[in-house]
Amino acid sequence: MAQLLPATQPVRFLTETGTPVADRPAYPEPDQDLLLSAYRKMVVGRRFDTQATALTKQGRLAVYPSSHGQEACQVGAVLALDSGDWLFPTYRESVALVSRGIDPVEVLSLLRGDAHCGYDPGEHHVAPQCTPLATQTLHAAGLAYAERRKGSGRIALAFIGDGATSEGDFHEALNFAAVFRAPVVFLVQNNHYAISVPLSRQSAAPSLAHKGIGYGVPAEQVDGNDPMAVLAVLSAAAAHARAGNGPFLVEAHTYRIDAHTNADDASRYRSTAEVDQWRQRDPIARLEAYLRGRGALTDTVVAEVAAEAEEYAAALRTRMNADPPLTPTDLFDHVYAEPTPQLREQRAGLLEELVEAR
Template sequence: MEQRGSYRPSPPPAWTPRTDPAPLLPEARPYRVLGTEAAAKADPALLLELYEQLVRGRRYNAQATALTKQGRLAVYPSSTGQEACEVAAALALEERDWLFPSYRDTLAAVARGLDPVQALTLLRGDWHTGYDPHEHRVAPLSTPLATQLPHAVGLAHAARLKGDDVVALAMVGDGGTSEGDFHEALNFAAVWKAPVVFLVQNNGFAISVPLAKQTAAPSLAHKAVGYGMPGRLVDGNDAAAVHEVLAEAVQRARAGGGPTLVEAVTYRIEAHTNADDATRYRGDTEVEAWRAHDPITLLEGELTDRGLLDDARRQGARDAAEALAADLRERMNQDPVLDPMDLFTHVYAEQTTQLREQAEQLRAELEAEAER
């Protein structure tokens, strides 16, 4: 063993970055398709599908908001103004892929094919989730901020280990990027090269906290570089652009290229939830400026200019949206039949001793109440 003071470190080898940062950097400005030369290359069928889904989604948001005022929903976090992100996320995935939504992303789940009533069951307070995640490949709506992100990474990594051709797309708000789960998810995903896409819907506020009070980074997309994955910055109200960027990220993940962080710059037109008073932290002028950049208006203008959208097609989209709202309204106004014993059904695959004891206690209380 060398004596104290005899150790002389040799000069370190020349330092080089583990990953070239240049290809990982996001766009200088949010990427756009609508209103640019790139729009002419967009698939007309895709644009029309996006448009119809946007119109449907706007009406869905309005109806769900009305249901909270009628006492049929305990809470509803509206995605009005953010429909382009919601719809594009659903359409960018294959049937075998998984969607990991946050509590604001019920529209994305509906656009993926989930029954609107089932999508709202959690927010009504009737059920833990309200649907079978495996059947629809839609993870449970995540009310805690960003906890769905590590889950998405775990599923994607497990799928790759098993040889399954599956990609996970995880949605989160700008507020969720301030959580530790965001860091853990992105770090693990990059190290493992997991086939996962992170979509950050930067709608300007984490409830009442503006983005400038959450981070000093040039953009949220720039955070990707620190984890060793590409960052993309896209106009979140441009449905065609969001779909293109997400579809490319999904394809890259499926081909073994690893994760991508996508920041979609959008705006929450309505309050955080029906329990929030947004006028306390933002003004009408700001909201109206974003209304002028409405995702439906942007896409409708492009389709009209290209002669792809006539009055009949426009009315057809509105009629389909009204039919969805009417069905949702009718079924949500029916009182559900609930079994209190269902509380124990989906906690563990095999019930613990404590759960069995609690279930028996509740069953005895219910039987005694029925006898009385």
């Protein structure tokens, strides 16, 4: 079994200014192509996030939980997995979903109120975004166990926030996964607030990663704003699970720059100085500085990626400004695989009324 205790300090590869740390962590360094891919996806993801936030102000989205500042965690998780592996997101992982290649309009269907899930989970191997805290951890553990029983070689990764580690479902999922050696990675994005409740009022543990010890789950903590470190640790965690060693718990120390959602006033529970301090640890600027220092990133490439991000946002804006098509019979067509006689009767009745109303 892997060492249960996480490192005493979060694993880091880069300082806040993007220079390599003096003491190299005991993890393989991600290759340059992977880092360039992470940079591109983070830049596009942040522009998507900014555009989605603007759409709430235009009345095109009912609500949007921003992940500004947490891009390294969301993109790093996607890149650490194979395309056949499963993701179990919360409501805040929209950037992870678009980084996975899901149509951004389909990603935002839940937040616009069109449907509980606008994309095909089976096609993308991404579960519906979960609003109740921690319930997706049980789903991830169960599916991962099923994949193990089938011998598919696939694993699952469940996103979770720091506040959700206080929920019973999280602990049940850890226990089940450990006992049945389910190949699942639990990624806790510790952004220091459960909406308005600070971490100090949530847990007295040395770190949230330490919560794995009691269940026999090995864990690690990582600087969640260091894209290199996130990729290295999550890749190791995924390899651990894929090799048949059971679950792995990762705590990523990060920060939510924007409010909890567009309906939240974050100034009521945190200071501008605190937010500004975390802005200096920006994951995109950090990786960009490192790649420029290595000669892997030029002004031309930076401009190309920025232009790609703007084009992506413009296309999303245009599509979201069009009213979605409404089909009344969807009320009945997506309840059961085989509709019941009662549903068929109600559906026929609705169609009859619609014809009479014309």
